[in-house]
Amino acid sequence: MKNLLYICCSVLLLLFSCDTWDEDINIDKNVPNLRDENLSPSFFMGGMFNGAISINGDWDRSDNTFINAILPVTAYYGKTKSLSQGNRHRSWHDFDGHVWPHCYASIRNIKNVRNIALNRGDNRYVAVADIWESWMFYMLTTFYGDIPYSLVIADDVPLTGIDYDKQRDIYAAILTKLKAANDLLAEETENIDEASDWVYYGDITKWRKFSNTLRLRMALHMYNANPGEAKSIANEILNDPASYPVFESNEDNFQVNFDGASRTSLYYRYNPERIKQIALSQVFVERMASLKDPRLYRFATPVKKVHEESGYVVPQNPGEDKYLGHLYGITTSDGDAASWNGGWEYSSLLGPAFRPMDENLEALPAAATTPIKLATYSEMLFNLAEMAQRGIIGGDPAAYYEDAIRASFTEYGVLNGFAGRSEYDRAYADQGINSAEEYLEQPQVAFNGTRDKLLLINEQRWIAIFQLHFEPYFHYRRTMLPGILASDNASSFASTGSGKFFPSRASYPTSEAAENLKAYEKARAEGYDIAITGQDNRNLARMWLINNGSSPSLEMETFEEPMLAEDEYPGGANFQDWYSNTWTKSFWWENE
Structure with missing residues (x-):
């Protein structure tokens, strides 16, 4: 994680510090100047979408999480090769190079969209960047539990000591950001660039609908953990469709x-x-x-x-x-x-x-x-x-x-x-x-x-x-x-975190243990109902969303x-x- 953030920050530092160099050697016409008043935030939207779902990546690698784990463990796919891993849960620790790094790598493009939009006073792109970022972090925290969030999305990203945020705090922050994004778009009348929006082709009303639909989904996921807040959010949205439109x-x-x-x-x-x-x-x-x-x-x-x-x-x-x-x-x-x-x-x-x-x-x-x-x-x-x-x-x-x-x-x-x-x-x-x-x-x-x-x-x-x-x-x-x-024979793989329990979480990638050890160890020790001590219980630890009666x-x-x-x-x-x-x-x- 620290290496990734270091790279992101170094690139941004390089881009923003070019004017102290000799003009003939510091200008790379292939690198956009983020301070260029003519640069549209839409320039970075493709990278924003691409990173989180690996659109241009190696599909045989980037789909491993989805194909080898998500669909088999929920009984959609059968076994002709390797797919036993999903059901006996062995593949739940094999996500390095897939979900986590793709999503965190896309943060720079999200920030570029948002920062350029802020410089231009264009709240439409600010809101769209916030909504996409919120979906991405909703997915990450619901998958892993406690994750780096607040320091990662801040403008001044620290190079070391990236703490993990608590899942309950991430949910609260995302829900607040989605509501604010909806309110920003409610004041706008003009759509964004159609060609750069691979989701809604520029339609900001549909982005509003998704922001509130995602809030409803999150309210349901968190209901067992925080019923009062979840109920309040759901009813606020449904009782005021003019202010909070949802999918129709x-x-x-x-x-x-x-x-x-x-x-x-x-x-x-x-x-x-x-x-x-x-x-x-x-x-x-x-x-x-x-x-x-x-x-x-x-x-x-x-x-x-x-x-x-x-x-x-x-x-x-x-x-x-x-x-x-x-x-x-x-x-x-x-x-x-x-x-x-x-x-x-x-x-x-x-x-x-x-x-x-x-x-x-x-x-x-x-x-x-x-x-x-x-x-x-x-x-x-x-x-x-x-x-x-x-x-x-x-x-x-x-x-x-x-x-x-x-x-x-x-x-x-x-x-x-x-x-x-x-x-x-x-x-x-x-x-x-x-x-x-x-x-x-x-x-x-x-x-x-x-x-x-x-x-x-x-x-x-x-x-x-x-x-x-x-x-x-x-x-x-x-x-x-x-x-x-589950298969009765899955229990024979208990030493690798398998067994007859439905997997409670995805394991943190090994890159975190190497690059962000202090926060990684704290999250494993304190972020769940049990301390994660090894392979045998890494898929049993229950995060905040499901750690309740x-x-x-x-x-x-x-x-x-x-x-x-x-x-x-x-x-x-x-x-x-x-x-x-x-x-x-x-x-x-x-x-x-």
């Missing part, structure tokens, strides 16, 4: 967009071998199929092959296009994983909503513009449904819940994608349903039925926020719903892994028996 449709979704030319989507940069490694989880596929959900054919691809001989697991959906997931959380080696149930060709892969591809798994041109979604209208409505159900806000939780499902269907172009649409009929044949309203009336979906209301909300949100950055992990850790299971236990129920003995693995006659008798325990909706 999918047009307001907060996402980084790609033009498909100078900036291509991260999904486009997957190579076919990577695609084979991220088959969808059978829990995820089977839950959508069991609900006759039209998002199935958008989220997943049909399998390439179906087994005809006995002993293997075969798709159960009735249509001609067959969908089947892979096993998640299995603790075997990469080689073993590739053989489960015959391999990747018998599993559904990432679908056309994210990566349209040809028969050879090469991305089609449309994949180059797939956005990276960071907050959506449907997620906000599910959050409001939960808030209403828990009594945090007023309103009808059923209405929020049903509107959230409709919003998700609209988001993925399937609101009218039921019976009579070719993709739907190829998945469900004559056993499908006819409309979104019929979907909502199913006993497993109906809000006024017999199923637990919070389970319903969390189950449907779990489906809807597939690929929504880190939110699936944040929401699941907060609620532990629906009932995802209202938060659920992180201990997961387990399923029994199949044995590796001859004729039992990976596809012998006993494998089908194991699946029927053991794996189906993972289908919580069948075991309520």
Whole structure:
């Protein structure tokens, strides 16, 4: 951290001190002069967006956190290679070079946007920089816990002794900054530069909506830790929509967009071998199929092959296009994983909503513009449904819940994608349903039925926020719903911080131990409910958000892994028996 900050400060010092040098040698025409009155803050916005999500980075490296941990541990992806790490939690210490450094490296560009805007008296860019910075630090602190914040964002960044701020203080500061940013933009009438805004194409009203939608999300995340403040924030926003607008449709979704030319989507940069490694989880596929959900054919691809001989697991959906997931959380080696149930060709892969591809798994041109979604209208409505159900806000939780499902269907172009649409009929044949309203009336979906209301909300949100950055992990850790299971063999990796507990946090990168040891050690000793002493408890320590009596236990129920003995693995006659008798325990909706 200190090296990073030293570099940032040295660059800024160099830029600001050039006028003391000989004019012929100190001017680099390729480096912008931050004091140039003609320089727009929009010049640095690309770098601001780029740093936090590594838009131009090596996708095979920068996606490791997302692909190898977030999606497997929340049961979206199965195991064909390495993905057991997410479920047994080993990969939670392998984030060096990914989340932390990318985000902290982008701070200089955020400061440049803000400082130039302040010099020009342009509050529009000040507010946008504050909102993006707030989202980034919300993500970091919710992921790690206590982190460097106040000294890092200050104008005069110290070169040594970077203290960590408490998570409760960071949340309070971010919420204050978001509210102030909304108020600044409320006084403006002119949009910002369209070309440099990769999120909202210059629309400052949508930036306002996101600032308040993020405040609502944060209020929900902090409710168990500080119910009074969370309730006050949520009701302040919802009771005064003129002052605090929020998302009103999918047009307001907060996402980084790609033009498909100078900036291509991260999904486009997957190579076919990577695609084979991220088959969808059978829990995820089977839950959508069991609900006759039209998002199935958008989220997943049909399998390439179906087994005809006995002993293997075969798709159960009735249509001609067959969908089947892979096993998640299995603790075997990469080689073993590739053989489960015959391999990747018998599993559904990432679908056309994210990566349209040809028969050879090469991305089609449309994949180059797939956005990276960071907050959506449907997620906000599910959050409001939960808030209403828990009594945090007023309103009808059923209405929020049903509107959230409709919003998700609209988001993925399937609101009218039921019976009579070719993709739907190829998945469900004559056993499908006819409309979104019929979907909502199913006993497993109906809000006024017999199923637990919070389970319903969390189950449907779990489906809807597939690929929504880190939110699936944040929401699941907060609620532990629906009932995802862990492998019973995960406990054998307890010495590396694994086991049957859902991971409570991401570990600090090893660079912090090397460069910021004093603050790093203090945070590990005092920042959680237990002192972090080594690998065995680094993923058990509970941060402020979940260190309270209202938060659920992180201990997961387990399923029994199949044995590796001859004729039992990976596809012998006993494998089908194991699946029927053991794996189906993972289908919580069948075991309520």
